[in-house]
Amino acid sequence: MPAPKPTFRSTLLRVLTMQVVALLLLWLLQQRYAG
Amino acid sequence: MHWINWVIVGVYLVFVVSDGLRRARGATNIEAYFLANRSLPWWAVGLSVMATQLSAVTLIGTTGQGATDGLRFVQFYFGLPIAMVILGVTLVPFLHGAKVFTAYEFLEKRFDARTRSLTSLLFLISRGMSCGVIISAPAVVLSAIFGWDLTWCVVLIGGPTVLYTVLGGVQAVTWADVKQMVVIVGALVAIVVVLVMRMPVPLDDAFAIAGAAGRMRVFDFSFSLSDQYTFWSGIIGGTFLMLSYFGTDQSQVQRYLTAKSVDEARSSLLMSAYWKIPLQALILIVGVLVFLFYQFERAPLLYNPAHDRAVRAAEPTEYAALEVRYDAALASRAVAARDLVAARQGDVGGSAEGAAREAYRTSEAGVTAIRTEALSSAARVTGASSRDVNFVMPRFVLDHLPLGFAGLFLAAVLAAAMSSIAAELNSLSTATVVDFYQRRIRREASDAHYLSVSKWATALWGLFAMAVATYAATLGSLIEVVNRFGSFFYGSILGVFLLAMIPRARATGAFWGLIAGMTAVGLVNWRYPSVAFLWHNVIGAVVVVTAGMLVGYARRDA
Numbered sequence: 001m002p003a004p005k006p007t008f009r010s011t012l013l014r015v016l017t018m019q020v021v022a023l024l025l026l027w028l029l030q031q032r033y034a035g
Numbered sequence: 036m037h038w039i040n041w042v043i044v045g046v047y048l049v050f051v052v053s054d055g056l057r058r059a060r061g062a063t064n065i066e067a068y069f070l071a072n073r074s075l076p077w078w079a080v081g082l083s084v085m086a087t088q089l090s091a092v093t094l095i096g097t098t099g100q101g102a103t104d105g106l107r108f109v110q111f112y113f114g115l116p117i118a119m120v121i122l123g124v125t126l127v128p129f130l131h132g133a134k135v136f137t138a139y140e141f142l143e144k145r146f147d148a149r150t151r152s153l154t155s156l157l158f159l160i161s162r163g164m165s166c167g168v169i170i171s172a173p174a175v176v177l178s179a180i181f182g183w184d185l186t187w188c189v190v191l192i193g194g195p196t197v198l199y200t201v202l203g204g205v206q207a208v209t210w211a212d213v214k215q216m217v218v219i220v221g222a223l224v225a226i227v228v229v230l231v232m233r234m235p236v237p238l239d240d241a242f243a244i245a246g247a248a249g250r251m252r253v254f255d256f257s258f259s260l261s262d263q264y265t266f267w268s269g270i271i272g273g274t275f276l277m278l279s280y281f282g283t284d285q286s287q288v289q290r291y292l293t294a295k296s297v298d299e300a301r302s303s304l305l306m307s308a309y310w311k312i313p314l315q316a317l318i319l320i321v322g323v324l325v326f327l328f329y330q331f332e333r334a335p336l337l338y339n340p341a342h343d344r345a346v347r348a349a350e351p352t353e354y355a356a357l358e359v360r361y362d363a364a365l366a367s368r369a370v371a372a373r374d375l376v377a378a379r380q381g382d383v384g385g386s387a388e389g390a391a392r393e394a395y396r397t398s399e400a401g402v403t404a405i406r407t408e409a410l411s412s413a414a415r416v417t418g419a420s421s422r423d424v425n426f427v428m429p430r431f432v433l434d435h436l437p438l439g440f441a442g443l444f445l446a447a448v449l450a451a452a453m454s455s456i457a458a459e460l461n462s463l464s465t466a467t468v469v470d471f472y473q474r475r476i477r478r479e480a481s482d483a484h485y486l487s488v489s490k491w492a493t494a495l496w497g498l499f500a501m502a503v504a505t506y507a508a509t510l511g512s513l514i515e516v517v518n519r520f521g522s523f524f525y526g527s528i529l530g531v532f533l534l535a536m537i538p539r540a541r542a543t544g545a546f547w548g549l550i551a552g553m554t555a556v557g558l559v560n561w562r563y564p565s566v567a568f569l570w571h572n573v574i575g576a577v578v579v580v581t582a583g584m585l586v587g588y589a590r591r592d593a
Contacts, residue, residue, distance in 0.1 A: 011301075012120050015308045019116045022312045026109065026253045033246030034253075 036181075036433065036441055043442030047218065047449065048195055054214070055199025055207035064482035065489050068204035069136055069465045070293050077299035079213050081306030084281070084290045085314070086212035086454035088307070089219065091173035091192075092425075093318065094451045099338075099424035101322020102329075105250030110264050111569070112315050114273025118281060119308035121274075123301040125536060126282045131297045136469040137462075138288040138532070145535040146542035148474070153549065154531060155470035157524045158285055159463060163496060166459040167503025173452045174504055176425055179341035180433065189504045196453040197497030200460045201490050205293055208457040215450035220314075222440075222447035223321060229436060230324040240376040241327045247375060247392045248399050250323050263567045272569030279529040279572050281307075285462040325431045330372045332435065336361050336406065338426035342413040349416040357412070361405045368398040456500065464493040526572030527552030530579020537580075541587040548583025552576070 062068040100108050135141045139158065143151035174188035199207045234241050245251050255265045262268065281287045281304065294300035336358055337343040346354050371394050378391035410423060432444040468489045477484075530552050534540040555578040559566045566574070 011123065011305070015116045015120050015305065018309050019113075019312065022316075023113070026106070026316065029106075029242075030251055030253045033242045033251040034249075 037438055039438055040442030040445065043439060044445050044449070047446035051211050051214065051453065052195045052199050055203040055211055058203035058207040058210060062204050062206065062486065065468065065485045068486055068489055069289065069461070071206050071209065073293060074295055075209055075293045077294055077302035078306070079209055080290055080294045080299065080303035082216045083209045083212035083458070084287060084303055085307055085310065086216045087286060087290060087458040089451055090169050090455040091448050091452035092169070094219065094448050095173065095176055095428050096425050097318050098322040098325065099427035101319035102326040102427045103424050105245070105323060106253045106316065106319045107255060107264055109253060109312065109316050109319055110255065110266055110269035111273055112312050113266065113269035114271065114275070115277045115311050116308040118274045118277035119304045121278060122282050123304055126532060127291060127300050127304065128297050129536065130288060131292060131294070131300050137285050137466050138283055139285070139466065139470055142531060142535060146545045150531065150542060150545050150549070151470060153546070154528050155466050157528065159466055162286060162459055162463055163499055164503055166456060166463065166496070166500035167507060169452060169455050169459070170500055170504035171507035172425070173448055176429055179339055179426070180429055186505050189501050192449060192452050193456065193497060193501040193504065196456045197460065197494060200457045200497065201493045205289070205461055208461050209293060211457060212454045215454040218450045219447045222443045223317060225440060225443060226321055226432070226436070227317070227324065229440065230321070230328055234327065235331050236376045240379055243379055244330060244372050244375055244395065245323050245327055247395045248326070250326055260566045260570055263569070268567055268569040272573055275526055275529065275572040275576055276569060279525045283528045283532050285466050286459045289462045289465060290458065322428070325427060328431065328435070331369060333365060335430055336409045337413055338423050338430045339413070342417055346409070346412050346416050350412060354412065357405060357409055361402070364398065364401045364405055368395070368402050371395040371398040460493050460496050460500065463496040464489055467492045467496070524553050524575070526575025527556060527579050529572065530576040530583065533576060533580050534583045537584070539587065540583055541590065543590050544583035544587030547586045548579040551582035552579035
C-alpha cells in the first residue's frame with residue numbers, strides 16, 4: 001500500500017521543527033560563548 | 036601555488052566540461068533543452084536549487100564575513116524554510132501544473148501579454164547584469180592573488196561554463212550542479228577538519244575567544260527598519276525575499292520546472308528548507324575558525340595582496356611603521372587570548388575569566404583600529420574600495436593549508452561560480468526565446484530552429500555576462516544602478532504573482548499594481564524614508580497587491 005501523501009500541515013510542522021532545532025542550537029551556542 | 040593544486044583544478048574543469056558535453060546528446064527540442072522533458076529526480080533538482088543560490092561570493096565573501104563580523108549574517112536566511120513551505124502549496128503547483136517554460140508565461144495565461152513581457156524584460160535586464168557580477172567577484176580575487184590579467188580570470192570562470200551550458204542545456208547544468216555541490220561541501224568540511232586539528236587550544240576555549248571578540252553573536256532581536264540584519268528582518272523580510280527569489284526568479288523557477296512531478300518539485304525546495312540554515316552556519320563557522328587560527332599565527336595587515344603591494348610602494352615609511360605597531364598589537368592579542376584560555380581552565384565563569392575577557396577585548400580593539408587605518412590607506416592609495424573581506428579566506432587557504440587543499444578550495448570556488456552562472460545563462464536564454472522570440476518574433480518554426488536559437492541565445496548571454504564582468508570595475512556605478520533597479524521590482528513581481536492567485540484580481544490591476552509597487556520601493560530605496568533592503572520586498576509585494584486590487588475594483592465600477 002503506498003504511503004499517504006504528507007499534508008501541508010504535517011510538512012509545515014516538520015520544517016518548522018527542524019528550524020526551531022537549528023535556531024535553538026544557534027541560541028545555545030550564543031549563550032555559551034557570546035557572554 | 037604548487038603544481039599538484041593546479042592538477043586538482045585542471046581535473047575538476049576537464050571533468051565538469053566533459054560531463055556537460057556528454058549530456059549534449061539527446062536534446063532535440065526546447066522542452067528537452069530547457070526543461071529536460073520534466074524528468075529529473077527531486078534530489079538532483081534540490082541540489083541544483085542550492086548550488087544556484089550558492090555563488091562564489093558566498094564561498095569567499097561569507098566566510099570572510101564570518102571571520103570579520105561573526106555569525107549574525109545567518110539571520111538573513113531565517114525566512115527561507117517558511118518561504119519554501121508556502122511556495123510548495125502555492126506557486127509550485129500553479130507553475131508546474133500550468134506546463135509553462137517560464138514563470139512569466141504563467142502571467143500571460145492569468146493576466147495579459149504586457150504583464151508577461153514587462154516582468155520577463157525586468158528579469159532579463161537585472162539577471163543579465165548580475166550574471167556579470169557573479170563572474171566578476173571571484174575573477175577580481177583570482178586576479179589580485181595570482182597577479183593575472185582580469186580578462187583571463189573571467190575567461191577561466193566563464194569560458195567552460197558557457198561551453199557546457201550552451202551544448203548540454205539544463206541536463207548539463209543540473210547534473211554539473213550536483214557534482215559541484217559535492218565539491219563545495221567536501222572542500223568546506225575538509226577545511227573545517229584541518230582548522231580544528233590545527234587549533235592550538237581546545238575548541239571550547241577557542242569559541243570563548245571568538246565570543247569575547249563578538250563573533251559568536253547570532254541573534255539581534257531589536258526591531259529597527261533601518262538595521263540590515265536582525266531576527267525580525269530575517270524572519271519577515273527574509274521570507275518575502277526568498278518567496279520572490281524562489282517563486283518568481285526564472286533562474287530558480289526553471290530548476291524545479293524540470294522535476295518529474297509537482298510532488299518532486301516541492302521536495303526539491305524542501306531540501307533547501309532543511310539544509311540552507313545549517314549550510315550557511317557552517318560557512319560562517321569556517322570564517323570564525325579562520326579568525327581563531329589567526330589569533331595564534333600572524334594575520335596579514337591587508338589580506339588583498341594587490342592593495343598590500345600598492346600601499347607598500349606608495350607609502351613605504353608609513354606602512355612599515357604601521358606594520359611595526361600591528362605586529363606589537365597582534366603579539367599583545369595572542370597573549371591576551373592565551374590568558375583568557377588559562378583563566379577559563381582555572382576558573383570557568385569566575386571573576387578571573389571576566390577580567391581576562393575584558394583584557395582580550397581591549398587588545399582585539401587595538402588590532403582592529405590598526406587594520407582600519409591600513410584599509411583607509413589602501414582606499415586612499417588605490418582609489419578603490421578594498422573589499423578586504425573577500426580575501427581573508429583565499430589568503431588563509433593559500434598560505435596555511437596542506438598541499439592539495441588550495442587546489443580543492445579553488446575548484447570549490449570555481450564550482451560555486453559556475454553553478455550559479457550556468458543556471459542564470461540557461462534561464463536568461465529560456466526567457467529570451469520563449470517570452471520574446473517565440474511569442475513575438477517567430478511563432479511557428481521547427482524544433483531544430485528553436486533549439487538552434489536557444490543555443491545561440493545562451494552563448495550570447497554568456498558573452499554579454501563575460502563582457503560585463505571584464506568591465507565591472509569601470510562599470511561600478513552602472514552596476515550599482517542596475518542592482519538598485521533590480522531591488523525595485525523583486526518584491527513587486529512577487530506581488531503580481533500573489534495577485535495571480537487571487538480570483539478577483541484583473542490584468543489592469545496587475546500591470547498598474549506592478550508600476551505602483553516599483554515606485555514605492557524606488558522611494559524607500561532613495562531614502563524617503565530610509566528602510567533596510569530586506570524590507571523592500573515586503574513593501575513592494577504589499578503595495579502591488581493593495582494597488583492591484585484597488586485598480587481592479589475601480590475599473591469594474593467604472
